[in-house]
Amino acid sequence: MATSTLAGPFDTLFGSETSLPASAAVEPLHNPVEYRSENGRLDVTLEAKVVRTKVGKFEISAATYNGVYGGPVLRVKPGDTLHVTLINHLKQVTNIHFHGLSVSPKGHGDNAMKAIAPGESWDYEIDIPADHRAGLYWYHTHAHGFAERQLMAGLSGMLVIEGFQKAEPELAPLKERLFALKDFQADSHGDLYRVLKAYHRDIRTINGQLMPRIDIQPDETQLWRLSNQTANAFFRLSLEGHTFRIVGRDAAPVPHPETVNEVMFGPSQRLDVLVDGGAPGSYKLVSERTLTGPQGDEFPAQNMALMVVAPPASGEAKAAGLPASSQMVANAGSDMSKATMTGNRLVVFSSDDATGLFFINHRIFDHQRVEVKVPLGSVEEWTIRNSADELHIFHIHQAPFQVMSVNGVAQPFNGLVDTVTVPIHGEVKMRIAFTDPKIVGRFMFHCHILEHEDKGMMAQIEVFDPKVGPMPEGMQHDHNMGGSMAGAAMPMHDAAAAADTNVGR
Amino acid sequence: MRNSIRMAAQACAAVSSLSMILALATPAAAQSAVGDSAWPKVGTETQVDFEYDHLSPKHDRDGGALNIQAGQQTLIELDNRWSVSNLLTLQPMQSLQPGDHRVLADHGLFAEELFARWNNQRVNIKVGKFAQNFARAWYLTPGLYGQDIVGDYALGETLGAEAQVMLGDETFGLHQVSASAFMADRTILSESLFYNRGRLTRDAGGSANTSGLKSFVVSYDATNVPVGHAALDYQISLASLGHGVDGDKDERRGSAGFNFNIPLNGSVEETLRGRFSELRLLAEAVRIDSADGISGQRRDYLIGAVEYQRGQWVFDLTASDRRSMDPFAPAVHDKLQSVAIGYSLPSDMVVAVGLAHEVIGGQDGILVGLQVSQTLTTCDRCLIRGRHY
Numbered sequence: 001m002a003t004s005t006l007a008g009p010f011d012t013l014f015g016s017e018t019s020l021p022a023s024a025a026v027e028p029l030h031n032p033v034e035y036r037s038e039n040g041r042l043d044v045t046l047e048a049k050v051v052r053t054k055v056g057k058f059e060i061s062a063a064t065y066n067g068v069y070g071g072p073v074l075r076v077k078p079g080d081t082l083h084v085t086l087i088n089h090l091k092q093v094t095n096i097h098f099h100g101l102s103v104s105p106k107g108h109g110d111n112a113m114k115a116i117a118p119g120e121s122w123d124y125e126i127d128i129p130a131d132h133r134a135g136l137y138w139y140h141t142h143a144h145g146f147a148e149r150q151l152m153a154g155l156s157g158m159l160v161i162e163g164f165q166k167a168e169p170e171l172a173p174l175k176e177r178l179f180a181l182k183d184f185q186a187d188s189h190g191d192l193y194r195v196l197k198a199y200h201r202d203i204r205t206i207n208g209q210l211m212p213r214i215d216i217q218p219d220e221t222q223l224w225r226l227s228n229q230t231a232n233a234f235f236r237l238s239l240e241g242h243t244f245r246i247v248g249r250d251a252a253p254v255p256h257p258e259t260v261n262e263v264m265f266g267p268s269q270r271l272d273v274l275v276d277g278g279a280p281g282s283y284k285l286v287s288e289r290t291l292t293g294p295q296g297d298e299f300p301a302q303n304m305a306l307m308v309v310a311p312p313a314s315g316e317a318k319a320a321g322l323p324a325s326s327q328m329v330a331n332a333g334s335d336m337s338k339a340t341m342t343g344n345r346l347v348v349f350s351s352d353d354a355t356g357l358f359f360i361n362h363r364i365f366d367h368q369r370v371e372v373k374v375p376l377g378s379v380e381e382w383t384i385r386n387s388a389d390e391l392h393i394f395h396i397h398q399a400p401f402q403v404m405s406v407n408g409v410a411q412p413f414n415g416l417v418d419t420v421t422v423p424i425h426g427e428v429k430m431r432i433a434f435t436d437p438k439i440v441g442r443f444m445f446h447c448h449i450l451e452h453e454d455k456g457m458m459a460q461i462e463v464f465d466p467k468v469g470p471m472p473e474g475m476q477h478d479h480n481m482g483g484s485m486a487g488a489a490m491p492m493h494d495a496a497a498a499a500d501t502n503v504g505r
Numbered sequence: 506m507r508n509s510i511r512m513a514a515q516a517c518a519a520v521s522s523l524s525m526i527l528a529l530a531t532p533a534a535a536q537s538a539v540g541d542s543a544w545p546k547v548g549t550e551t552q553v554d555f556e557y558d559h560l561s562p563k564h565d566r567d568g569g570a571l572n573i574q575a576g577q578q579t580l581i582e583l584d585n586r587w588s589v590s591n592l593l594t595l596q597p598m599q600s601l602q603p604g605d606h607r608v609l610a611d612h613g614l615f616a617e618e619l620f621a622r623w624n625n626q627r628v629n630i631k632v633g634k635f636a637q638n639f640a641r642a643w644y645l646t647p648g649l650y651g652q653d654i655v656g657d658y659a660l661g662e663t664l665g666a667e668a669q670v671m672l673g674d675e676t677f678g679l680h681q682v683s684a685s686a687f688m689a690d691r692t693i694l695s696e697s698l699f700y701n702r703g704r705l706t707r708d709a710g711g712s713a714n715t716s717g718l719k720s721f722v723v724s725y726d727a728t729n730v731p732v733g734h735a736a737l738d739y740q741i742s743l744a745s746l747g748h749g750v751d752g753d754k755d756e757r758r759g760s761a762g763f764n765f766n767i768p769l770n771g772s773v774e775e776t777l778r779g780r781f782s783e784l785r786l787l788a789e790a791v792r793i794d795s796a797d798g799i800s801g802q803r804r805d806y807l808i809g810a811v812e813y814q815r816g817q818w819v820f821d822l823t824a825s826d827r828r829s830m831d832p833f834a835p836a837v838h839d840k841l842q843s844v845a846i847g848y849s850l851p852s853d854m855v856v857a858v859g860l861a862h863e864v865i866g867g868q869d870g871i872l873v874g875l876q877v878s879q880t881l882t883t884c885d886r887c888l889i890r891g892r893h894y
């Protein structure tokens with residue numbers, strides 16, 4: 001025990017890397033298990049269960065959906081019904097949030113307030129509107145107080161709403177690769193650490209693989225769909241000798257694609273990027289060292305994968321390249337910069353060293369309290385202020401938004417997003433339309449660094465029908481269905497939760 | 506908490522061996538696999554500093570000391586509202602004097618803080634032993650020696666109760682008013698283990714060393730007031746300290762100060778690349794009338810500090826000034842200027858060097874020091890995180 005706990009500090013004391021060399025990249029990058037909708041429906045059962053999982057040379061106490069670390073991929077089309085039966089085999093409450101979807105937050109919909117008790121199951125029935133934006137989404141545990149460790153243990157996966165490539169005809173022929181990017185910190189027994197530290201050795205994986213090989217042809221362009229499914233970590237990815245062309249952010253195609261040397265994206269964010277093969281050879285995909293500020297976290301660099309560029313073997317089809325004159329077609333949601341605002345709000349992220357709590361407007365999350373009540377039909381401008389010495393990343397369920405300015409610098413319209421990182425002591429202004437009747441109900445906004453969310457940095461919003469008015473205080477829209485986080489049946493910190501708080505056991 | 510540990514850190518000095526630090530790291534690392542999500546939650550944090558200080562007065566003998574300064578913080582959260590907090594401190598009980606040559610000498614372990622706390626995020630009540638919310642430079646000033654003079658006016662080692670209330674919303678920052686009543690700690694907590702400093706008695710006299718809660722502090726704190734895209738904190742506080750058996754008049758104090766954090770290179774991208782940089786300006790003035798409960802004794806303090814932080818590096822400059830006016834003695838003007846450079850390693854270790862020039866009681870001296878500080882924690886976020894020297 002003593003040697004194992006010391007191995008981390010020795011390895012990383014002076015920032016030494018713990019990543020694998022290029023020679024370790026033997027296994028090709030696998031696509032995760034997929035469940036596809038048929039005849040307008042996807043019926044799938046997801047069992048949240050503790051499993052010992054091999055990740056490269058490590059064996060960890062993971063908690064996964066159906067045994068897949070990195071998560072099964074759910075593929076649906078606009079207009080489909082997604083029916084997920086979640087069975088909770090954990091010793092804690094859990095649930096599922098469908099991140100980025102503009103669907104109902106009520107009842108059996110995308111109801112992240114609902115906690116599923118140990119041994120119980122729950123049916124999510126999500127009607128995906130026929131006009132829903134196609135793109136890369138994801139689903140994950142949202143059990144307040146347990147979200148960080150459950151997500152790190154594995155409880156997440158990608159959710160693809162088909163049609164992103166169709167909206168952008170140039171993308172259609174390209175090979176699509178999905179990257180579920182996760183991280184964990186475990187001791188020598190494979191038990192996950194509670195307190196994340198740079199010296200615990202943060203291990204980052206792609207689809208549950210360590211240092212896979214990614215094959216591409218010299219003239220080929222591939223669409224890489226990157227999904228940050230870590231609890232707390234930011235990615236800064238670089239690819240030796242190559243650039244990335246960003247064509248999608250969160251789920252939306254970007255109207256003005258950008259070519260960059262490194263891509264940066266935080267917890268819960270997604271990026272669609274184009275990668276050209278180029279000169280034959282081997283190139284490392286590196287997750288560069290990141291810091292989140294003087295009071296924040298540090299993550300060391302790690303080699304993530306090896307891209308191998310080689311001509312097609314004889315008989316193999318020539319892969320598609322991107323036409324030189326490609327013009328991205330915008331399907332990014334409507335620009336709200338000219339819209340009339342019906343209200344303004346301030347959301348302040350702060351924390352208190354003495355209590356270890358994280359706040360929104362100086363309050364911790366309370367399932368009984370609704371911080372913001374908005375009548376349906378509102379279009380509001382929100383100011384998100386970061387009053388802390390570390391980065392925070394704002395996310396709101398159900399309603400994508402437009403970033404208007406960052407620290408007073410106006411941002412051109414570049415598609416709607418569902419997350420934005422707020423600079424230290426800075427402000428982001430954004431506009432949100434609460435005009436879709438499907439999102440009426442109560443849902444959350446929070447920091448997507450789940451350590452912060454678990455420690456209080458989350459609040460509720462209610463979008464109400466102005467003809468009916470908001471729900472009475474303390475009432476839940478699913479209160480008569482039992483097992484609500486607010487209900488007596490399964491409060492968040494009950495005896496069952498106290499009995500075993502380690503998801504990995 | 507971070508404050509008292511930090512403050513204590515300045516008092517001493519350090520060189521360390523890697524093996525010693527890692528040996529100390531073992532218990533905390535092993536504990537981190539223990540659950541923390543159901544109530545009660547228990548978090549601990551340990552900060553250990555090794556520091557070597559060398560003092561060279563111009564017309565006197567040199568002195569040097571190798572010291573350990575350690576703080577052990579325990580936070581027990583009973584639920585979202587109630588918590589108990591304890592800070593144990595190990596430090597040398599004598600300050601460095603010309604001619605001293607000490608290695609790990611006179612170290613005492615004592616309970617610097619032990620209090621219960623109730624809070625609902627708008628109201629915060631503390632009862633027990635804690636440092637009073639009077640002035641802030643005594644714990645906020647950076648550097649190895651930055652707090653040496655202003656450390657005088659810290660109101661620590663006191664028993665009492667404090668209520669702090671948040672005013673309005675956060676549109677213009679967090680605004681809080683606090684009030685406390687207290688007295689000097691004469692319980693067993695005023696003693697120390699190993700080197701025992703002895704229990705404080707009423708006969709020892711001194712301000713706030715009274716028979717009941719006859720000392721009071723009232724403070725106004727503004728935190729994270731947005732000024733452009735920078736954050737301004739300021740505080741105004743007033744205190745009245747009941748005089749002890751050796752005094753004739755209650756001590757009166759006032760303080761005003763600010764701390765201004767100005768991100769220079771603060772975009773999200775630059776922060777992630779490790780190139781975040783920030784300038785911090787700090788200034789504070791404190792006036793004490795009837796110092797130590799003696800009428801006619803006055804102390805005036807003034808401090809200014811500039812800190813520049815970039816990535817893992819911190820540079821700082823401080824200048825502080827103390828004027829002592831006594832009715833039957835000539836006025837004394839003490840000065841201290843210091844500079845320090847620190848670097849944080851991913852292991853939560855900070856290595857820092859410092860240099861100071863001081864004029865104390867008319868005698869010039871140069872102080873040089875090296876400090877190695879390691880923090881170990883089993884809480885997600887309690888107490889000391891980030892830089893701490």
Ligand SMILES: [Cu+2]
Nearest residue numbers: 392447449452
């Ligand atoms: Cu956060």
